[in-house]
Structure formats: structure tokens, C-alpha cells
Amino acid sequence: MPEVNGHAPGWPSFAELATPDVKASVGFYRSLFGWYAYTIAVADLGDYEVFSIGDVQGPEVAGMQTLADDAQRPSWACYFRTDDVQGTVDLIKAEGGHELVPPLDVSDLGQMALCADSQGGEFALWRPGNMTGAGVVDEPWAMCWVELACRDVEEARRFYGRVFGWKPLDRDYHDSVYTDFTLGDWPVAGMVQMDERWPASYPAHWIPYFWVEDCDVSAGRAVELGGKIRIPPTDIQPGRYAMLTDPTGARLGIITPTPGLRPPRPGV
Structure with missing residues (x-):
């Protein structure tokens, strides 16, 4: 790993x-x-x-x-x-x-x-300090992506560009646009626009994605354990993903990445 x-x-x-x-x-x-x-x-x-x-x-x-x-x-x-x-x-x-x-x-x-x-x-x-953060990333069972859902994507581009120096890179996502935030040549985070399918009261939010070996199996297992599937396993260019809520209602994503598509993050 x-x-x-x-x-x-x-x-x-x-x-x-x-x-x-x-x-x-x-x-x-x-x-x-x-x-x-x-x-x-x-x-x-x-x-x-x-x-x-x-x-x-x-x-x-x-x-x-x-x-x-x-x-x-x-x-x-x-x-x-x-x-x-x-x-x-x-x-x-x-x-x-x-x-x-x-x-x-x-x-x-x-x-x-x-x-x-x-x-x-x-x-x-x-x-x-003595804890650098996650000790493992971009491997099965570890965090491999983070994503912002918000309503005003132009404002988010401006805000995070000023705060973290991120640059937006848009790509087609089904019938909408998905934004990759990048630092240099490296994608560090993503963004989707919240549309009319979202409850009006639901706030903008960040969620992590965790790498799983089989998205369908893990989504089914989550339901057995008391979680809920919000977006069923779906194929997209980066891999096969699903959106879940755990038994308390916390949202998270799982994904089985397309092999070799995303470059490894640079060593630090």
C-alpha cells in the first residue's frame, strides 16, 4: 500500500x-x-x-x-x-x-x-505535529478522493482558488459538468453542482470517497449493515462509484477506480 x-x-x-x-x-x-x-x-x-x-x-x-x-x-x-x-x-x-x-x-x-x-x-x-494525517491513501479501504457539492460552482471556483490556489478543470459528467480542482498538474479534489434534485434546505458539503475492491459488493454490504444507498453503483470514467449514508446519516462515497487512470499523488 x-x-x-x-x-x-x-x-x-x-x-x-x-x-x-x-x-x-x-x-x-x-x-x-x-x-x-x-x-x-x-x-x-x-x-x-x-x-x-x-x-x-x-x-x-x-x-x-x-x-x-x-x-x-x-x-x-x-x-x-x-x-x-x-x-x-x-x-x-x-x-x-x-x-x-x-x-x-x-x-x-x-x-x-x-x-x-x-x-x-x-x-x-x-x-x-506528530500526526501527519492519513498514513495511507489511494489504496483499497483508504481515502482516495474528496468532493464538494454546492449550488454556486463559480463562487466555489473563486473561493478555493484564492484560499488554496486550486485551478478548476471542467469535464463532462453525464448531462452536467464536473470540476476537478488541481494543484499544478495534479487533481486534488472534485466538485458537483447541487440542482433541483437536492432538497432546498440541504447545505453545501464536502464528502470523502473510499476505495473499495468491488463497488457493488460494498454497496450491498453497507445496506446489510444498516446504511442506505443514495446513488446506486454507477460507471463513470474514473471508475464505478456509489453514494451512501451510514446508519447515523453521514454521507460518504465509495469507488472502485479504473486501473491506471488517475496518476499517483506526488510523494512528500
Whole structure:
């Protein structure tokens, strides 16, 4: 597996689940992806769940915490690497975004902040300390893509271009346009437009995609475990994908990538 020892600034570096039911979520993702789960104590923040591949010594693939407020929506948060959390937060606010959780030292693991873009899409920032982020990417059972769904794609292009230096690259996607955000020659994230098929009250949001060996089998297994299929397994150029919600309602994507289509991310 391509284990990594770091992530470049502007790249997705980690995914974190906020759940109202830690036990149910651990059971679902362990059964669906074969992840191992263990608990670490973080000073001033309490217990934190870490998902890894293999065992406690295996590379970290994602994290999980309990929802702070029952009124919040269960969700996956996508973290993006930065060398300067406070400076990036200041830029986010200058470009019309919002600071939701100010820069916070997470013990000796690193520093984070939770933000929202100019359309309300929430995402997080991470400056690594002893934890670089995901220890494995772009392999079965690991995160391999992140995607923004929003209504105003032109505004998202402007916002993320200013904040992370991303450049948009549009391509045909069925009867609409899909945007790849790139850094240099490398695709780092995607974007779809939310249309009339989305409930009017549903906010802009980021979701992670996890690599699975057989999209159809994994989608069926998710339903057996109490999840729901929102978009059934579908063939697209990058592979065969499905959109799911887990038993608590958190959205995520799964994909079996087309072999050799996406170049490996550059080493850091």
C-alpha cells in the first residue's frame, strides 16, 4: 500500500467522522471496510477514535469523534493541509468564509481549525505535529478522493482558488459538468453542482470517497449493515462509484477506480 509520511499544502490529508453513536459507527465501518479502531486520549478534548488498516500499529486512515451538539448533522469532515492555520483562517474570512472552531492545538498531534466556505460548506484545516494525517491513501479501504457539492460552482471556483490556489478543470459528467480542482498538474479534489434534485434546505458539503475492491459488493454490504444507498453503483470514467449514508446519516462515497487512470499523488 502507498503509505505516506506527509501531505503537501492544499491537499486533502485526513477524514473525520462526527457521529451521535460511536459504538454503532465503529461497528459499521469495521464491518464495511475492515478497519481497526482504537481510542486515544487527547488532552482537553477527551477520547478520540482512530481508524487504521491492520491493527493499532497500522497506518491511520480516518478519525472519529462524538457530535458536540445533538442538533448537528452527522457528517464526514475533510481536512486540508496548511503550513499556517491562523493565516489560512484569516484568508478564508477575507474571502467570505467563516471560522467555526478557531485554531486549536490538538495535544502534540498538530493544530486544526474548522471553517466554512462562502456557501456554508464545512471543511477543516490541519498543520501536522506528530500526526501527519492519513498514513495511507489511494489504496483499497483508504481515502482516495474528496468532493464538494454546492449550488454556486463559480463562487466555489473563486473561493478555493484564492484560499488554496486550486485551478478548476471542467469535464463532462453525464448531462452536467464536473470540476476537478488541481494543484499544478495534479487533481486534488472534485466538485458537483447541487440542482433541483437536492432538497432546498440541504447545505453545501464536502464528502470523502473510499476505495473499495468491488463497488457493488460494498454497496450491498453497507445496506446489510444498516446504511442506505443514495446513488446506486454507477460507471463513470474514473471508475464505478456509489453514494451512501451510514446508519447515523453521514454521507460518504465509495469507488472502485479504473486501473491506471488517475496518476499517483506526488510523494512528500
